[in-house]
Amino acid sequence: MKLDYTVHGGAIDQRMHRRAAGDLMAVVGTAQGRAVQCRLKDISLSGARMESGFLLEKESEIWLLFRVPHADAVEHVLAPARVVRLDQAVDDAITYGVRFSEIPERSRAVIDEYVAATSGAECVCHG
Numbered sequence: 001m002k003l004d005y006t007v008h009g010g011a012i013d014q015r016m017h018r019r020a021a022g023d024l025m026a027v028v029g030t031a032q033g034r035a036v037q038c039r040l041k042d043i044s045l046s047g048a049r050m051e052s053g054f055l056l057e058k059e060s061e062i063w064l065l066f067r068v069p070h071a072d073a074v075e076h077v078l079a080p081a082r083v084v085r086l087d088q089a090v091d092d093a094i095t096y097g098v099r100f101s102e103i104p105e106r107s108r109a110v111i112d113e114y115v116a117a118t119s120g121a122e123c124v125c126h127g
Helices: 105-119
Strands: 019-030 035-044 047-052 061-070 073-090 093-100
Touching: 019 047, 019 105, 035 061, 035 105, 047 073, 061 105, 073 105
Parallel strands: none
Antiparallel strands: 019 035, 019 061, 035 047, 047 093, 061 073, 073 093
Protein backbone atom coordinates (compact mmCIF):
# COMPACT_ATOMS: atom_id res chain seq x y z
CA MET A 1 0.00 0.00 0.00
CA LYS A 2 1.09 3.51 -0.76
CA LEU A 3 1.42 6.28 1.82
CA ASP A 4 -0.19 9.61 0.96
CA TYR A 5 2.18 12.39 2.03
CA THR A 6 -0.10 15.39 1.61
CA VAL A 7 -0.11 18.20 4.11
CA HIS A 8 -3.19 18.21 6.34
CA GLY A 9 -3.64 20.73 9.10
CA GLY A 10 0.07 21.51 9.32
CA ALA A 11 1.05 17.83 9.76
CA ILE A 12 2.16 15.26 7.25
CA ASP A 13 -0.58 12.75 6.51
CA GLN A 14 0.74 9.21 6.74
CA ARG A 15 -2.56 7.36 6.47
CA MET A 16 -2.34 4.30 4.22
CA HIS A 17 -5.89 4.47 2.83
CA ARG A 18 -8.14 6.99 1.12
CA ARG A 19 -10.22 9.02 3.58
CA ALA A 20 -13.69 10.50 3.60
CA ALA A 21 -14.41 13.83 5.25
CA GLY A 22 -17.43 13.81 7.50
CA ASP A 23 -18.83 14.67 10.87
CA LEU A 24 -19.81 11.37 12.46
CA MET A 25 -20.84 11.30 16.11
CA ALA A 26 -18.95 8.67 18.09
CA VAL A 27 -18.11 7.50 21.58
CA VAL A 28 -14.48 7.05 22.58
CA GLY A 29 -13.66 4.71 25.44
CA THR A 30 -10.45 4.24 27.39
CA ALA A 31 -8.78 1.31 29.15
CA GLN A 32 -9.64 3.07 32.42
CA GLY A 33 -13.37 2.70 31.71
CA ARG A 34 -14.11 6.30 30.68
CA ALA A 35 -16.43 6.88 27.72
CA VAL A 36 -17.16 10.29 26.21
CA GLN A 37 -18.69 11.67 23.04
CA CYS A 38 -16.48 12.78 20.19
CA ARG A 39 -16.72 13.60 16.49
CA LEU A 40 -14.95 11.86 13.65
CA LYS A 41 -13.93 14.58 11.20
CA ASP A 42 -12.62 12.10 8.66
CA ILE A 43 -12.26 8.36 8.42
CA SER A 44 -10.36 5.73 6.42
CA LEU A 45 -9.76 2.00 6.67
CA SER A 46 -6.63 2.66 8.72
CA GLY A 47 -7.82 5.38 11.09
CA ALA A 48 -9.68 8.60 11.76
CA ARG A 49 -9.27 12.23 12.73
CA MET A 50 -11.23 12.73 15.92
CA GLU A 51 -12.21 15.81 17.94
CA SER A 52 -12.97 15.63 21.64
CA GLY A 53 -12.82 17.83 24.71
CA PHE A 54 -11.48 14.82 26.62
CA LEU A 55 -7.69 14.65 27.08
CA LEU A 56 -6.09 11.44 25.84
CA GLU A 57 -2.43 10.52 25.98
CA LYS A 58 -0.49 9.83 22.79
CA GLU A 59 -0.08 6.06 22.23
CA SER A 60 -3.02 5.27 24.53
CA GLU A 61 -5.25 2.35 23.59
CA ILE A 62 -8.87 3.34 23.01
CA TRP A 63 -12.01 2.07 21.31
CA LEU A 64 -14.42 3.98 19.11
CA LEU A 65 -18.10 3.21 18.67
CA PHE A 66 -19.75 5.01 15.76
CA ARG A 67 -22.60 4.73 13.29
CA VAL A 68 -21.96 4.70 9.56
CA PRO A 69 -24.69 5.30 6.96
CA HIS A 70 -24.77 2.09 4.92
CA ALA A 71 -27.22 1.20 2.12
CA ASP A 72 -30.70 2.03 3.47
CA ALA A 73 -29.69 1.60 7.11
CA VAL A 74 -27.09 2.58 9.67
CA GLU A 75 -24.34 0.18 10.78
CA HIS A 76 -22.63 0.35 14.18
CA VAL A 77 -18.86 -0.07 14.16
CA LEU A 78 -16.79 -0.85 17.25
CA ALA A 79 -13.12 -0.26 16.45
CA PRO A 80 -10.13 -0.67 18.75
CA ALA A 81 -7.56 2.05 18.07
CA ARG A 82 -4.41 3.79 19.28
CA VAL A 83 -3.87 7.56 19.58
CA VAL A 84 -1.00 8.36 17.21
CA ARG A 85 -1.23 12.15 16.98
CA LEU A 86 -2.39 15.00 19.19
CA ASP A 87 -2.98 18.52 17.86
CA GLN A 88 -3.61 21.81 19.65
CA ALA A 89 -7.03 22.47 21.13
CA VAL A 90 -9.33 24.75 19.16
CA ASP A 91 -12.58 25.94 20.76
CA ASP A 92 -12.16 23.47 23.66
CA ALA A 93 -11.76 20.50 21.29
CA ILE A 94 -8.52 18.57 20.86
CA THR A 95 -7.88 16.95 17.48
CA TYR A 96 -6.47 13.43 17.56
CA GLY A 97 -5.16 11.10 14.91
CA VAL A 98 -6.13 7.52 15.72
CA ARG A 99 -5.01 4.33 13.99
CA PHE A 100 -7.41 1.40 13.93
CA SER A 101 -6.26 -2.07 14.94
CA GLU A 102 -7.87 -5.45 14.33
CA ILE A 103 -11.20 -4.27 12.94
CA PRO A 104 -13.59 -7.13 12.12
CA GLU A 105 -13.97 -7.79 8.38
CA ARG A 106 -17.63 -6.71 8.31
CA SER A 107 -16.77 -3.35 9.93
CA ARG A 108 -13.88 -2.88 7.47
CA ALA A 109 -16.29 -3.45 4.57
CA VAL A 110 -18.79 -0.92 6.00
CA ILE A 111 -16.07 1.73 6.45
CA ASP A 112 -14.70 1.02 2.97
CA GLU A 113 -18.12 1.38 1.35
CA TYR A 114 -18.75 4.62 3.26
CA VAL A 115 -15.40 6.08 2.16
CA ALA A 116 -16.05 5.03 -1.44
CA ALA A 117 -19.57 6.49 -1.47
CA THR A 118 -18.44 9.75 0.17
CA SER A 119 -15.25 10.29 -1.84
CA GLY A 120 -16.37 8.80 -5.17
CA ALA A 121 -13.55 6.22 -5.03
CA GLU A 122 -13.69 2.50 -5.56
CA CYS A 123 -13.94 0.07 -2.63
CA VAL A 124 -10.66 -1.63 -1.82
CA CYS A 125 -11.93 -4.04 0.80
CA HIS A 126 -13.00 -7.45 -0.48
CA GLY A 127 -15.09 -9.62 1.81
